[in-house]
Amino acid sequence: DADVTQTPRNRITKTGKRIMLECSQTKGHDRMYWYRQDPGLGLRLIYYSFDVKDINKGEISDGYSVSRQAQAKFSLSLESAIPNQTALYFCATSDPTGNPYEQYFGPGTRLTVT
Amino acid sequence: GDSVTQMEGPVTLSEEAFLTINCTYTATGYPSLFWYVQYPGEGLQLLLKATKADDKGSNKGFEATYRKETTSFHLEKGSVQVSDSAVYFCALDSSYKLIFGSGTRLLVRP
Numbered sequence: 001d002a003d004v005t006q007t008p009r010n011r012i013t014k015t016g017k018r019i020m021l022e023c024s025q026t027k028g029h030d031r032m033y034w035y036r037q038d039p040g041l042g043l044r045l046i047y048y049s050f051d052v053k054d055i056n057k058g059e060i061s062d063g064y065s066v067s068r069q070a071q072a073k074f075s076l077s078l079e080s081a082i083p084n085q086t087a088l089y090f091c092a093t094s095d096p097t098g099n100p101y102e103q104y105f106g107p108g109t110r111l112t113v114t
Numbered sequence: 115g116d117s118v119t120q121m122e123g124p125v126t127l128s129e130e131a132f133l134t135i136n137c138t139y140t141a142t143g144y145p146s147l148f149w150y151v152q153y154p155g156e157g158l159q160l161l162l163k164a165t166k167a168d169d170k171g172s173n174k175g176f177e178a179t180y181r182k183e184t185t186s187f188h189l190e191k192g193s194v195q196v197s198d199s200a201v202y203f204c205a206l207d208s209s210y211k212l213i214f215g216s217g218t219r220l221l222v223r224p
Contacts, residue, residue: 004157031210042118042203042214043158050210058211090157096210102148103212105157 003027004106006091012112013081021076021109023091031096032074033103034058034066037088046089049074050096081113116141116208120215123201127194127222135189135218137178137204146207147171147180147187152217153200161189161202194222 004025013019023032030051035043045058047066055066063085067075078085088110092103121136139147146165150158162171167182176191187204199222204215 033211040216042216043212044214045211048211092158094210102160102163103158105150105159107155107157 004091004093004104006089006106006109008109009107010110012114014114015082017081019078019081019111021089021091021111023074023076023106025072025091025093025104025106027093027095027104028071029093029095029104030071031094032068033092033094034064034074034076035090035092036060036085037090037108043090046076078111078113081111083113086111086113116145116206116213118204118206118213118215120202120204120218122216123219125218125220127220129196129222129224130193131222133189133191133194133198133220135202135204135220137187137189137215139185139187139204139206141185141206141208144182147178148205148207148212149176149178149187149189150203150205150214151200152203158203194220196222196224198222 007022033048034046037043049068065077091106094103117140148163149161151161152158162173164171164180170179178189201217201219203217205212
């Protein structure tokens with residue numbers, strides 16, 4: 001079984017709808033991250049969490065919110081989806097005791113907002 | 115702020131050709147450097163890493179050397195295979211977060 005799983009893998013939604021993307025991990029890592037990937041722009045950090053009580057904004061947090069329900073679960077929400085949020089979304093984890101903080105990625109969620 | 119710049123793709127090569135993908139960075143201090151690979155339809159996987167100047171990371175025939183003088187971390191492979199076709203991302207560690215380059219798509223033809 002995969003160490004980092006994301007659901008759904010694909011989603012099509014309409015403008016204005018609320019949507020939640022979920023991430024679960026079995027690696028036992030404290031740190032979790034949400035990125036979006038757009039063609040030609042690489043990956044950009046949306047939010048990150050270093051433990052259950054710690055949530056931090058990343059480079060592009062506007063229009064997004066997150067919830068860290070447990071060490072193993074980190075959800076990303078779009079409160080009112082808009083077409084320019086169409087992208088590939090990745091969850092990742094890392095172990096702060098590792099060196100040098102390499103990250104482990106889920107398979108991604110492809111989101112289309114029409 | 116910290117940033118990573120890598121060569122634009124796509125890079126198209128014939129099987130057994132030599133590969134170089136350029137990566138340069140801007141950062142305060144000496145961050146750890148990474149190359150990640152993304153195969154079609156999959157998430158990113160760590161390919162190799164280097165933690166300090168002059169370190170050479172290597173894996174699966176790929177190599178990259180941390181060059182402090184030129185702030186570079188170029189990816190090389192002596193003989194590419196069709197199975198190496200993927201998108202390659204250079205990244206640096208910035209205060210426990212990764213800063214990625216824009217990615218370089220590699221296509222290897224038989």
